[in-house]
Amino acid sequence: MRASRLLSLLLLLQTRGRMTAPELAEELEVSVRTVYRDVESLSVAGVPVYADRGPAGGYQLLDGYRTRLTGLTGDEAESLFLAGIPGPAAAELGLGSVLAAAQLKLMAALPPELRSRAGRIRERFHLDAPGWFREVERPDHLATVADAVWNQQRVEVRYQAWGKPEATRLLEPYGLILKTGVWYVAARADGHFRSYRVSRMRAVATLESRFERDQDFDLAAYWDTWSEQYRARLYHSEALVRLSPLARDLVPYYLGPFAARAVRETAGPPDEQGWVQVTLPIESPTHARMEFFRFGPDLEVLQPSELRELMVRSAAEVTRLYAGG
Template sequence: MRAGRLLSLLMLLQAHGRMTAAQLAERLEVSTRTIYRDVESLHAAGVPLYGEAGHAGGYQLVAGWRTRLTGLTAQEAERLFLAGLPGPAAELGYGTAVAALQLKLHAALPPELAERAARIQERFHLDTPNWYADGDASPHLTEVAEAVWRQRRIAVRYRSWTGEVDRVLEPYGLVLKGGRWYTVAGRSGRDGPAAYRVNQILSLTAVDEEFPRPAGFDLPGWWRAHVLRFRAGLHRDDATVRLSRRGRDRLREIASELVIAAVDETAGPPDDAGWVTAVIPIESLTHAHGDLLRLGADVEVLAPAALRERLAATAAGLTALYAPRPAGHRAGGQVPA
């Protein structure tokens, strides 16, 4: 543990040039007293490290000296692919290993390449969740990740769309999609794996049983096919709608690519008021009702009639709810005696 910290201290100084004891302590999550002891140990080992007092002081290595002790540990090598995703890495419980890995990779680069790498880190940031959510709160994520890595079965209580169920899963992998974690897992008696949303796991018990991973299983390939199947199953019907210019612009912000493409392909020329008529795919009357309500008075449903009637009933209810009320009228339609 201490040897790893001493190496990390060297990597930090090699990457940043000069750092104070307080800065080093913060980065390494130790006390400044520990940093002082570590510096003395490095001095004793012959590392050309010196410190300067004062406001602009700090520790630094003698100019031109670079350590070649940048070998990766087995754990760091395993987490290499997560180096560009510090947020998800931390959620999986790998944050410390990834941070150490980034330090070592930076220290191993020649100065000119290290500068370019630092510039990328300063100027590009990957934020995986969407605008309206911070992603899943998945208390069992690290346990699922451990089971994936060790190839061990897990017994879970899972909240499915039909209710709570008990399952023994064989997790083949983890996928982060739109800020949400899914495990792709097999199950005894079921043909082929399925996707399970990790934050719907209500309880989890590790089963100390190794399962046979399917030969040649391709997680990215399976997931791509799963997404295509999911999208194809979403749209079971069509709706004919009229859209104002503003409604069409708004639709591009809230609708799927499939709906946007359908409008572009089927919309006729705009009328004198700028409205167009188009045919869009819908998942169900309930989903379409909720989605189209977001466009307000900038969309009119022409067909199917059942969807038009639902929206008309909602509009009538909103009109009644927000209509001007006589003085003394209370919410809920009650007038005091």
């Protein structure tokens, strides 16, 4: 623990230049007295750290003393900071302090010109993973599952799938996926790969037994295939509808990415008022009625007839409700 703190102190001085003892204490979350002892230890070890006294004083390293990370181009240094997972996501995985330490070490090792370019990346780009108007999930067992993924340990979970009772399952967790603020784990169970929503895990127990990963497993390719299969299972029907210009703009927000893609791929030419006919994927007429009613008079269902009749009846019931009030 102390060795790690000494390294962090060294890298802070290398990255930021002169720092006071209180500033170092705050960064390292230790007392000022501990900083004094650590600086003395670095000096004894041969690290050229010295102190300037006075109001503008502080600790700093002798000019020219630094560790170096060789072989990185400017673009490579920038990409390392673009490739990091979002800060909140790292915290949920229990990696917040680890990620911060890694970035600090990288910044300290870069030559000044590359350090400046990498720093600009953090100032100018920020990844906000969750979609609009969606509450971010913070699963209770995410850190435990992430640890099992990393250490290739089996887990026993009590899982509650949508509309089903809880069931106990033995999983070999291969990887985690963050999809618009929702965490999933790709795991092998009974010899087959499946995806599980981490927030639906009511309990997780890490087992002592480890598993050997299938070397041919590709997490990104698996997720792409699973996503398409999930879409096919979920949206096994279609509806022909007319959309006003306003409704067309609202489809991505009200109905999601699959419906937005369907609009792009199936929209016919607009009429004189700008309305277009499109074919949208739906789960069922009942579910589609609830989804489509959000558009009010800016969406008209043409087919199937069952769904159109549901919309007509629902509109009549709403009219009676308000007329009676």
